[in-house]
Amino acid sequence: MAEAALPGTASAAPPAPRRLPSLAEALLSVLAVIATMIFLFPIYWALSQSxxxxxETFTVAGFGIPWIDFEPTLDNWRDQLAIPETRRALANSTVIATGASLLxxxxxxxxxxxxxRFRFRLIPNRDLTVWFLSQRVLPPVATVVPFxxxxxxxxxxxxQLALVLLNATFILPFVVVIVxxxxxxxxxxxxxxxxxxxxxxxGAFWRVALPLAMPSVAASGLIVFSFAWNDFILxxxxxxxxxxxxxMHMAGAVDTRGVQFWFMSVxxxxxxxxxxxxxLLAQRYIVRGLTLGAVKG
Structure with a gap:
């Protein structure tokens, strides 16, 4: 016989049955995996080529899997890192991207x-925001001659100072709009x-508002860092x-003999x-910063 539940106590509810994924969800998962592999394949191919x-650039068949299709070597990496122009380009990009992002x-x-927080009399805030957005979509090639x-x-x-100032000019509207x-x-x-x-x-801005908005500030900083790092036209x-x-150094991998794929990959x-x-180190700040305020109670 089943025992009756004691008065004042709630009977334990049976666990809910696990819902099996539908055919549509399974197909979407497969498509997501395929799309991810398609987008990651160029990165894998560049690593394999390097x-x-x-x-072996044109002689390796198949997917170019190390230790299976060929014996990997770090000679290309050593040759490139031994070139003064490579080290200079890496140092310049680091200084320029970091300086432009901080500025x-x-x-x-x-x-x-x-x-x-404030309202301006001469120019409405909405117009100022639209102006910042218009500056963000302005193509840099339209201003390279005046600059x-x-x-x-x-x-x-x-x-380096010139590139820091110019990159900061173009990424500044992005920071303003997000933050x-x-x-x-x-x-x-x-x-x-x-x-x-x-x-x-x-004091209210520095001690109250800014600490609460730091995840968004960090996320926007990482995004504009990537913009400044990838700049080519300026x-x-x-x-x-x-x-x-x-x-710029990547573009120099093309010479009279054609594209040197092993150097380009490195x-x-x-x-x-x-x-x-x-x-990767600041992933949680990116997710938290970009979703801050996305859901309101």
Whole structure:
């Protein structure tokens, strides 16, 4: 006989049956795996190509799996890293991308807070936001000639400072647009409480709003870092020798003999590794920053 449940106690509910995935969900999963493999295959091929001997560039058959289709070697990596231009390009890209990102965050975060919290009489906030968006979609190629003339007048051609300033100019609107939305989603009452306690507007921003928005600031910083790292049109216009970047160095893999695929593959991997490492180390900040304020209760 089944025992009756005691008064005042809830009987344990039977576990819900596990729902099997439908045919549509299984097909979507298979399509997602196939799409992922398609997008990752060029990266794998570049890595496989960078580990081959140059003579094996066109002789290896199949998928080029190391230790199966060929014996991998690091000679191409050693040869490229031993070139002074490679080390200079890597150092320049690191300095330029980091400096431009920090400068854009330094200027863009207070601007985003001002657009989110204050109202301007001469120009409506909506118009200012639209202007920042228009600057983001402005193609850099439309401004390279004026910027070149300005940098030549200032004597900054072929310098890291010129590329830091120019890249910061183009990535600044991105910071403003992303971080502004984060400040709009933050409760205004927190800053008002700080103002009641005697804090200034700067103190409310620095001690209350900015710490709460740091995930979004970090996420936007990583995104604009990748933009500055991948810049080519500004670098090839302003730089010539001393300030060459990794994208410019990659373009130098083409000579009179054609494309040197083994060198191009190594340079492509060198260009991808730093942003990927930074993104993996700060992945949680990217996800949290980009989803902050996406769901409102």
């Amino acid at each position: 580990l081959r001997d140059p003579i 854009a965050l330094l200027l863009g975060t207070p601007a985003a807070y001002a657009l989110a 070149y003339l300005v940098m030549r007048t200032l004597g900054l051609l072929d310098t 502004r939305q984060t400040f709009l989603d933050l409760p205004r009452e927190l800053e008002e409480a700080a103002l009641v306690d005697g804090a200034s507007f700067w 670098a090839i216009t302003i730089a010539s020798r001393e300030a060459i970047t990794v994208p 340079r492509a991997m060198i260009a991808m590794i730093p942003p990927v490492i930074v993104a």
